Amino acid sequence: MTKIIENTDKGLGFVETKYFTFGNPPDELKLESGEKLSPVTLAYETYGTLNEDKSNAILILHALTGNAHVAGYHPGEKDPGWWDNMIGHGKAFDIDKYFVICSNVIGGCHGSTGPSTINPKTNRPYGLDFPLITVKDMVTAQSYLVKSLGIKKLVCVAGGSMGGMQVLQWTVSFPEMVATAIPIATSARHSPQQIAFNEVGRQAIMADSNWNDGNYYGKSAPRSGLSVARMIGHITYMSDVSMGEKFGRRVKEEHGDKKFSPDFEVEGYLQYRGDNFVKRFDANSYLYITKAIDRFDLTNGGSLEKVFKAASAVKFLVIAFKSDWLYPAYQSKEIVRACKQAQVDVSYCELNSTYGHDAFLLEVEEQEHFIKNFLRRVSDE
């Protein structure tokens, strides 16, 4: 416990997750599928102070398995929020200047309405009765939250990976509410390779007999399936070099007595990450959210340039990482190219890193340099 307090001294201290509920009949949330969701709760956290004219807000959006707890500590937990090194006093997103909001997504399992939520019509968890959601639906829901805080225009929307997709969707769905956008390590649409990895994860979950067509709440969850899905995910988040550096071919100290027990540290690590993940994530949420990002296509079958013409007043900073093979730099360059053709102000940097896709969570110093200077430039204009 002492250690936690030591850490919090330098950072934001204790923070708490808040909940915003809307969409009670007759104002249900209309989804892209045509279905309606009601009521809708979004978990979110805020840091810093909203100024009087509510013009200093930044919205942070999280990746596939992230949540609203982006910075600071929750009492009793030893790790801070998932982007704590980027959000705080004097950090990339400086809470001395900005009011930072991080919103969870619908379909998730960290306090927002999703398949594990109680369906008011049946008084049982939704399970597969939960409607299919899209990235656009996630963003539409977030727009209710932002408006409820009295904010008409966000200084910036920023996020990596799936968070970056939400960023892009924000600039297209609500261009008048966004001054600047920072999509990081992301894509305007998934490639077949990205869809393929997600499909293996989904198949692993659905092949687990505990999954039971999504009807497992109150019983044994499909732990082994979800764990395998997470292991595949982790492989794609790292790089050959980062795995080499982290594990090499080192063997585990404790070796199980079964023939095919893990020998190498990398095997043990993946199992550990998988086992930990099932404690904090819902398998159905994993299915719904991966499907949403696989179906995400900002172009809607048209040209990306046309899409960005609607967002021509938004200023972009696009960041990619050289060793990211899950969301390769060429996908960021497609976004940059479309911005340029649409005459949208865009800066692009391709940062050196060996961390692979995880770099957006780990390469703090370089991202801070570009984000700080970008926010300073656009606020001077």
Added chain:
Amino acid sequence: MSNNLPIPDIKKVKLEYRAILDLIPTGSSVLDLGCGDGELLNLLVKIKNIRGSGIEIDPEAVRKCASLGISVSQQDIESGLSDYGDRSFDFVILNQSLQQVVKLEAVLKETLRVGNKVIIGFPNFVYYKSRLQMVFGGRTPVTPSLPNMWYDTPNLHFLSITDFQAYCRDRHLEIEKVIYIDGNRRIKFFPNVFAQTGIFLIKNQK
């Protein structure tokens, strides 16, 4: 585009940059190819209030551009230019990078597509000191504007002012203005002998 850094003293700016500043009217849109650490773009923003962007491949230079508040894309010139639509900028600058471009002709064509006018600055390979080094020293010349030894030069093309003039004639490019520079002096006579650097303002002939 602006930042809170102080406005540079124009008298301390090197002549090459002052010559380029003179070519660009206030409020223009400018793309600087191979913009380095953004020094020239920053001057243009501060003094000429331009709307500018840069393309630069070197990560350290891109980092410095960000500090200056310059909008820059980390790309190579050859692939980066194709991202832009026709006539996206009033001016495209290719200063001291022309000689390092692999597909020079293709890039020149692209600059003239993307910009209404193009400013090209390059070192004159047949500057008189180079000629002396070659003829009397028997060595590949090393001068302030071509400072590298033969084994570590980034330059792929070696051209003279007369070469470039002939090229513009052949390709029907109109030379609207040209400035010849030797260090801190403007050269008026026999530029192909006495100028270290030529700065050309060109456009497609109508």
